[in-house]
Amino acid sequence: MPVSKEKLEELTKAARRVRRHIIEMTAEAGSGHPGGSLSCADILVALYFHEMKIDPKNPNWPDRDRFVLSKGHAAPTLYAVLAEKGYFPKEELKTLRKINSILQGHPDMKKTPGVDMTTGSLGQGLSAANGMALAGKLDGKSYRVYVLLGDGELEEGQVWEAAMAAAHYKLDNLTAFVDHNGLQIDGPINQVMSPEIIQDKFRAFGWHVIDVDGHDFEDILQAIEEAKSTKGRPTVIVARTVKGKGVPYMENQVDWHGKAPSREQAEEALKALEG
Amino acid sequence: MPKIATREAYGEALAELGEEIKDIVVLDADLSKSTKTSVFAKKFPERFFNMGIAEQNLMGTAAGLATCGKIPFASTFAIFATGRAFEQIRNSICYPNLNVKIAATHAGITVGEDGATHQSIEDIALMRALPNMTVINPADATETKKAVRAAAQMKGPVYLRLGRHPVETIFGEGYEFKPGKGVILREGRDVAIIATGVMVAEALKAAEILEKDGINAMVVNIHTIKPIDEEVILKAAECGAIVTAEEHSIIGGLGSAVAEVLSEKKPVPIKRIGIKDVFGMSGKPEELMKAYGLAAEDIAEAARTLIISKP
Numbered sequence: 051m052p053v054s055k056e057k058l059e060e061l062t063k064a065a066r067r068v069r070r071h072i073i074e075m076t077a078e079a080g081s082g083h084p085g086g087s088l089s090c091a092d093i094l095v096a097l098y099f100h101e102m103k104i105d106p107k108n109p110n111w112p113d114r115d116r117f118v119l120s121k122g123h124a125a126p127t128l129y130a131v132l133a134e135k136g137y138f139p140k141e142e143l144k145t146l147r148k149i150n151s152i153l154q155g156h157p158d159m160k161k162t163p164g165v166d167m168t169t170g171s172l173g174q175g176l177s178a179a180n181g182m183a184l185a186g187k188l189d190g191k192s193y194r195v196y197v198l199l200g201d202g203e204l205e206e207g208q209v210w211e212a213a214m215a216a217a218h219y220k221l222d223n224l225t226a227f228v229d230h231n232g233l234q235i236d237g238p239i240n241q242v243m244s245p246e247i248i249q250d251k252f253r254a255f256g257w258h259v260i261d262v263d264g265h266d267f268e269d270i271l272q273a274i275e276e277a278k279s280t281k282g283r284p285t286v287i288v289a290r291t292v293k294g295k296g297v298p299y300m301e302n303q304v305d306w307h308g309k310a311p312s313r314e315q316a317e318e319a320l321k322a323l324e325g
Numbered sequence: 326m327p328k329i330a331t332r333e334a335y336g337e338a339l340a341e342l343g344e345e346i347k348d349i350v351v352l353d354a355d356l357s358k359s360t361k362t363s364v365f366a367k368k369f370p371e372r373f374f375n376m377g378i379a380e381q382n383l384m385g386t387a388a389g390l391a392t393c394g395k396i397p398f399a400s401t402f403a404i405f406a407t408g409r410a411f412e413q414i415r416n417s418i419c420y421p422n423l424n425v426k427i428a429a430t431h432a433g434i435t436v437g438e439d440g441a442t443h444q445s446i447e448d449i450a451l452m453r454a455l456p457n458m459t460v461i462n463p464a465d466a467t468e469t470k471k472a473v474r475a476a477a478q479m480k481g482p483v484y485l486r487l488g489r490h491p492v493e494t495i496f497g498e499g500y501e502f503k504p505g506k507g508v509i510l511r512e513g514r515d516v517a518i519i520a521t522g523v524m525v526a527e528a529l530k531a532a533e534i535l536e537k538d539g540i541n542a543m544v545v546n547i548h549t550i551k552p553i554d555e556e557v558i559l560k561a562a563e564c565g566a567i568v569t570a571e572e573h574s575i576i577g578g579l580g581s582a583v584a585e586v587l588s589e590k591k592p593v594p595i596k597r598i599g600i601k602d603v604f605g606m607s608g609k610p611e612e613l614m615k616a617y618g619l620a621a622e623d624i625a626e627a628a629r630t631l632i633i634s635k636p
């Protein structure tokens with residue numbers, strides 16, 4: 051099912067708005083994780099603006115598709131997408147990381163409408179997504195479960211416990227994304243502790259594996275279709291991404307993992323994200 | 326009354342409840358024959374998930390199931406449930422206040438021959454420190470069955486601490502179990518023994534020993550260590566001396582919880598019977614109870630010394 055030009059245009063625009071929110075939010079908060087938030091923006095936009103069966107007016111709708119942001123430090127992306135979808139007013143985005151905000155530093159399902167799982171401690175999200183997928187199978191429901199992991203996050207042992215379990219229970223209603231930006235905090239993943247070859251590892255654990263360009267909507271949407279038609283096993287979409295994508299001075303810079311832009315830097319970033 | 330392990334009672338209760346409450350699902354980590362979740366698994370295979378030897382994923386999966394309205398009972402040995410997967414319990418279950426019941430068996434040194442690696446003596450301390458968590462340590466088979474039902478019916482995370490070794494059944498079917506409510510099993514005025522889990526039976530024996538010495542001991546069963554029943558503890562404090570008894574480290578468990586209440590609300594002399602900041606070892610459960618000072622006579626002796634120091 052080819053995606054229309056209009057749809058692609060819409061998604062591209064939405065992603066630009068989301069990236070601008072990420073910059074504004076982290077600059078306003080004075081802290082946060084812009085690099086990994088920018089790298090996964092297109093994946094979240096593809097899911098929330100095209101793929102997922104959701105109802106922003108009814109965030110707890112039992113039949114909704116679920117999304118677990120296992121790399122919880124990319125919370126700004128999730129919040130920006132949820133605000134754009136109307137789960138809560140966009141003005142709330144300014145309160146990120148501030149006292150009494152509904153927008154905690156890492157996702158909190160009890161505080162933010164639309165957040166399906168509390169995360170932030172890396173390595174735990176796939177397990178929770180498995181639980182949601184198992185519940186869906188038990189209840190004969192057709193909802194799908196999506197989960198996004200970082201590539202550095204794959205170093206956590208629990209991820210592989212969960213990978214084994216998802217294949218064992220044939221969770222074909224589950225699709226994982228790996229935000230393969232090649233960087234973690236202390237440096238490139240290959241220097242810190244290589245999780246490569248990621249595709250081979252998931253394949254060996256019994257998963258269906260798809261490679262995509264994580265900034266190409268056609269590619270991402272096609273992979274999601276392929277995942278949906280894959281039966282009897284879970285699918286992982288390994289998305290090649292650029293950490294800091296869209297903000298030239300942040301791109302591929304490990305330093306932009308966990309610090310906020312200054313006001314001037316934010317202005318420069320917003321200029322690059324115009325149009 | 327026959328001796329029954331609390332894990333046996335758990336297995337039976339769970340299989341019974343599974344009939345009534347269709348949302349109950351059970352997860353285990355390759356120990357279902359030991360934790361007795363195998364009884365449920367046999368009856369409801371579609372609602373039982375063996376997660377393999379992977380406790381962190383077990384807790385996370387239980388959390389995910391709970392977000393979809395299931396009532397997961399997650400079982401493995403106490404040492405692995407609360408130790409290996411502590412942070413998963415904290416961040417994926419307690420922080421989002423999810424409806425997961427962690428029913429951990431083989432708690433305490435009465436695990437016996439397996440030795441220190443398998444003897445969980447810090448689990449109450451760990452679970453008690455977590456916001457939203459309810460901590461229940463039943464004393465016998467009857468109380469276990471009632472606690473399992475209560476846990477399934479209440480909302481939010483519960484830690485159920487269960488044992489491997491058969492213990493005397495102290496309570497009859499008519500016994501009333503209310504989460505968070507301590508039970509005065511024996512009235513007394515000279516000293517109060519506040520006990521939990523398998524130590525409740527020892528406390529009752531200790532009271533009989535003391536009776537022969539002319540000492541009148543109150544016995545209180547604290548099955549719910551969190552939230553703790555302050556009222557019953559303050560009532561016990563009227564005796565002017567308190568001995569706590571638990572099959573757990575004296576650091577962070579029942580003794581600490583009682584001391585916290587007393588020191589803030591009504592300071593009275595207290596002695597804590599428990600494992601004195603050491604690891605366990607292999608041996609028969611009864612031998613270990615003696616070796617670590619957890620026998621009825623140890624409780625009685627603590628009560629005698631304490632009474633002398635009464636103001």
Ligand SMILES: Cc1ncc(C[n+]2csc(CCOP(=O)(O)OP(=O)(O)O)c2C)c(N)n1
Nearest residue numbers: 086123170171172200201202203233234235
């Ligand atoms: C269990 C755990 N350990 C450490 C951290 C701190 N931490 C936050 S982000 C991060 C690096 C993540 O790298 P990656 O998964 O590649 O994320 P991305 O590059 O997409 O930002 C670390 C170590 C954490 N949040 N959780």
Ligand SMILES: [Mg+2]
Nearest residue numbers: 201202233234
């Ligand atoms: Mg990375």
